[in-house]
Amino acid sequence: MKHTPADLLPEVFETLLDNEHLKIERIISKGHTSPESGWYDQAQHEWVILLEGAATITFDNGKESNLRKGDYLNIPAHVKHKVSWTDPDVESIWLAVFYGDIQ
């Protein structure tokens, strides 16, 4: 298994807003995929926009979304997905908005 220094840095999660309506996070990835195993399966809806970099989100039905700077996606609650690729050469910056009732 080959490591570059960037691989060794964890993803950076920063909460920008957290109240009864919304949670907004800024996430900085560089070559990371997540979660480490399995799928995200979230109780809330998530709207996500890629502010910098390049990334791929894969869904458990096999569909893939390739995102570039400015691309965005709405992921309804309990739609299983993962970040299957982020560009290893540049920082990818996400803004993720979690919303809707906890189910």
Place this chain on the structure above:
Amino acid sequence: MKHTPADLLPEVFETLLDNEHLKIERIISKGHTSPESGWYDQAQHEWVILLEGAATITFDNGKESNLRKGDYLNIPAHVKHKVSWTDPDVESIWLAVFYGDIQ
């Protein structure tokens, strides 16, 4: 009154998401201020982040927030505010998230 070509272009508003929980807009300004007169006085809360450029938001209590790329602000419903300045030399790109019950 001096006009540059950029002054003559309107602000660009693009709705990225609109559902029962949230409305998300991307707004591109270049030297614009808004609204043209008076204040924004909104029924919903607004969380806004400046993705590119530089801008100033002024509140009716006299306070000002100077925003640079990556800076963000939460504006509760009915807090009167306006965009009093945006950099005339570059595009300022906003992402605005409107949320909460209509009051």
